[in-house]
Amino acid sequence: MFPSHDPTLFLSGAFQSVIKIYGHYDLLVNNAGIGSTPDYEHLLRINLSAVIEGTLSAMSHMRKDKGGRGGLIVNIASTTGLAPAPFAPVYAASKHGVVGFSRSFGPAVEPLGVKVLCLCPSFANTEIHLGRLKYVEKWETIDRIMEVSEVASAFAKLVDEEVNGSVLGVYHDGAEYQFRRKARL
Ligand SMILES: NC(=O)C1=CN([C@@H]2O[C@H](COP(=O)(O)OP(=O)(O)OC[C@H]3O[C@@H](n4cnc5c(N)ncnc54)[C@H](O)[C@@H]3O)[C@@H](O)[C@H]2O)C=CC1
Numbered sequence: 805m806f807p808s809h810d811p812t813l814f815l816s817g818a819f820q821s822v823i824k825i826y827g828h829y830d831l832l833v834n835n836a837g838i839g840s841t842p843d844y845e846h847l848l849r850i851n852l853s854a855v856i857e858g859t860l861s862a863m864s865h866m867r868k869d870k871g872g873r874g875g876l877i878v879n880i881a882s883t884t885g886l887a888p889a890p891f892a893p894v895y896a897a898s899k900h901g902v903v904g905f906s907r908s909f910g911p912a913v914e915p916l917g918v919k920v921l922c923l924c925p926s927f928a929n930t931e932i933h934l935g936r937l938k939y940v941e942k943w944e945t946i947d948r949i950m951e952v953s954e955v956a957s958a959f960a961k962l963v964d965e966e967v968n969g970s971v972l973g974v975y976h977d978g979a980e981y982q983f984r985r986k987a988r989l
């Protein structure tokens with residue numbers, strides 16, 4: 805279904821369809837992502853560039869100064885966007901990029917009625933890990949792999965609280981804001 809070589813081709817078509825059917829955007833969640841692969845440009849394209857392009861496209865429809873009615877964008881990063889991940893350095897770089905972009909872009913577009921939030925889950929039981937979970941047993945900081953429902957609850961908290969530019973970490977022992985206010989440049 806997805807043109808996996810170029811996620812932005814899919815994105816532009818999807819955006820046009822939503823506008824055609826519904827006329828506006830209220831919410832965009834940039835969730836698509838892939839795990840480690842030797843083709844680092846491909847990984848960055850999907851995990852980082854597509855998030856940036858999706859955010860910019862949604863923003864262009866949401867911004868109040870151009871006839872939009874505001875909106876919310878949620879970018880899914882990872883705890884590997886917050887802490888070093890020696891088992892997956894390129895993946896971690898892509899997720900650090902998503903965290904930095906979301907923190908910076910949200911406050912920049914607040915005057916246009918758009919907010920950007922970022923969710924950083926730790927290890928959760930999904931298909932991204934297929935065939936590779938054997939490594940997890942050796943990872944000392946992970947007590948257990950989370951269920952998807954725990955990530956979903958944290959997502960609901962982030963969206964309910966809607967603090968622009970905030971970054972919510974999701975861990976096996978609960979969700980915790982990692983960034984919630986301005987840092988020094
Ligand atoms: N499962 C985990 O431990 C964690 C996952 N994440 C992130 O959560 C997000 C969702 O991943 P999961 O649900 O875990 O994995 P998943 O493999 O179950 O889901 C990834 C989704 O991305 C889509 N996708 C991949 N390449 C695409 C492309 N080129 N165009 C359109 N869609 C594409 C897939 O079709 C799939 O639906 C990802 O961004 C991942 O990096 C973050 C932290 C932890």
Ligand SMILES: CCCCCC(=O)/C=C/C=C\C/C=C\C/C=C\CCCC(=O)O
Pocket residue numbers: 838839840881882883884891892895925926927928932933934936937939940943946
């Ligand atoms: C490389 C994909 C990793 C996706 C998981 C993620 O975003 C967050 C993980 C947080 C903590 C993981 C800590 C230790 C895991 C150790 C090895 C994982 C290798 C499994 C894999 O899918 O590559």
